[in-house]
Amino acid sequence: RAGYLPSVSAGAGYRRAAGAYGASTGLAGVNDFSLGVTARWVATDLIWVPDEVRAAEASAAAAVAGGALTLRRIRLEVIVAYDALWGARRVAALLRETLAAAEHHREYAAVRGEVGLGAPADVARAEVEIADARLAIAAADAEVETARARLVRAIGLPVGTTIDIPDDEPEAGPVPPPLAEVPDRPELAVLEREAEAARARAESLEAGYWPQVTVSASGGVEDDDFFPTRPVWAVGVAVDVPLLSWAATAPAVDAAEARAARLEAQIAAARDDLVLEVQAAWHALREALARLEACGPLLASAAENLRVAEGRYREGAGSMIELVDARNAVQRAQITRVAAVRDVAIAAARYRYAAGEEPWP
Template identity: 35%
Template sequence: MKKYQPFLLTILLLALFPALAKSEVPIQKGERLNLSRCVETALRNHPVVQGARDTIRIGESRIGQAQANYYPQVNWQTDYTRINRSRTGNSTYSDYNSSVVLSQTLYDFGKTKTSVNIEKLTTDSFRQDLHRAETEIVYGVKSAYFSLLQAEKNRDVAVETVAQFQHHLTQAKGFFEVGTKPKFDVTKAEVDLSNAVLNRIRAENDLRIARVGLVNALGIPSAPEFSLDDSPLFQKEKIDLADALERAYRNRPDLQSIGKKVEAADESIKLARKGYYPYVTGSAGYGYSGEDFPLRDGWNVGALLNVPLFSGFQTRYAVEEAKASLDVLRANEASLRQTIRLEVEQALSNLREAQERTEATRVAVRQAEENAELANGRYDAGVGNPIEVTDALVSLSNARTAYIAALTDCRIAQAGLEKSIGKRD
């Protein structure tokens, strides 16, 4: 019985903790993914998002570095010097020193506080950069998701078209064998079938490429095979320009990021001006020194007032640089607002056009289906010709493909609108 214990223990652990075994793989083979699942996976795994998170860590470390001036600095100093005094009989002796020194900035007119505020604002800007990266990733996932659905639907249309032309070829051969149709009908049907097969091959290749695009958008290039939920392809959402602009100005992470940079630049002007002010530091030390062992111990306490009298106009130019940097950021902020309005208006226009095209192509599909049914019926009755059937089936295939493209463009335009207003889910 003992030799089966490890095996039984493994089975028990897998039964008790199935989620533990599953969590190691972001996507399970054969899993059916919906849009929200894909977005969640990308935000958790894409290296661009991880890089933006690491940038925030850099900012948080810089905050800690700036705050270091609030605390005392403790150093251990030790030195040995060999001294020769030729004027006193050419005597030579050694000098030993070893001490622990504590120094503390007592007052610096708010320089440290301002430096900490600048780093905090800069880190807040990094957080908005993370949100912007997430927005870009979400848009990329949605575009790739709907492009893959489009490729799947186009492949299905191509497969169905091949089946229809195969059926037509079988009919033509039957009519030719009984002598009611010429050889031309068979040859024409064979050519049409070959063209349909070529279209199917291209559609299958487009499907493979679209799948590669989605797994890369998810940040998991080695993802196993999976299927997609196609219900989001048929969803609709209405939004007007005023509401979109209001949401964009409130939520766009790049606008929020530059706003934090403007605040940090304003603080930088204050910090540069503090170069005109003095600062006071205190120090204390305890150590041993002497020419020979045992060394004598001693301590010291002192304060230092440093008053900048003239620094070659360095502070003046530092203030001017900070002011110019602030002006540049404010100009960039105004330019970004104009760009945001342009992006929102273009996205809304693209969405309206895609929605109108969706309705038009839906009608075209219904008409093409009726036309194909009539053409096939006429040919079955022996009164039609193969050109009518070919034209009808090609028109039906084109209409269905156009409808799928309109649906896809509509959803991608919706994703573009969501990106332009700063939506991250």
């Protein structure tokens, strides 16, 4: 907006001209002292400054929208990292429960072998189950630490910070109904403001095609004494007509218009991409909910099979292999449910994000 105002400057100067001819002294040097104020105002800027102001305001609005976009992405990243850490911790806990059950199976098989009721291979099979559980726990613990590091990074804490979360299952929270229109997203706001700034910039660059009218005025004192007292002033109007600058102005205007056209094309593509993102997020949420719903019967069936296998083994009608297989089926069902709970929470957060809402549940 400073372009609306004139430029004002104050100056003081000293000049000595050698070889000047004085009336009384003859050929001699002349001292010239001056002090004054000069004001200049480019009148034609009133035509182009509004475009510059509009471009600057649009750029500022794009920066604000970009900041909002960054914050939303950080929030979503934190939610995803949090839910991933919960899932990794829960899987590690389930594997430790499996290890405890395998150790119990080994002890029970050893006691049965001592009294002649169990096969020697039962203890060996239990040892294999224990070894498998320990290997799985090692991998799960590594995944927990990796997920913890991702959460620390998403939050913005220093690397190596120890962070813990509660064991409560993450909730999906409320989700908006399916959307058919383009959601109100900061991504669009950024592109729209940038396109507006580019278009305004192209219009302001067209000033290089036209003459420039400058009004100037100056006033002050000037004399050959150190303290000048002779008043002087000047008022003028100048018109500058560009002759050769068109060759530089035209490419600059074309480049600005091309940038604006490219951004407008990106806006059209972004609208389609956002609608597709909403639909994909909605279907991912439905799929995760369907998997979670199917986990109930699956877990109940696996638990019943384990109960039957344990009863058959105690009665001597079943084998350790049957018992281990049943226990592994329960473990797989439990891990499947943990993954489904995690995926539902993440899918709900991503759908809220895609729909233009806050990802927090």
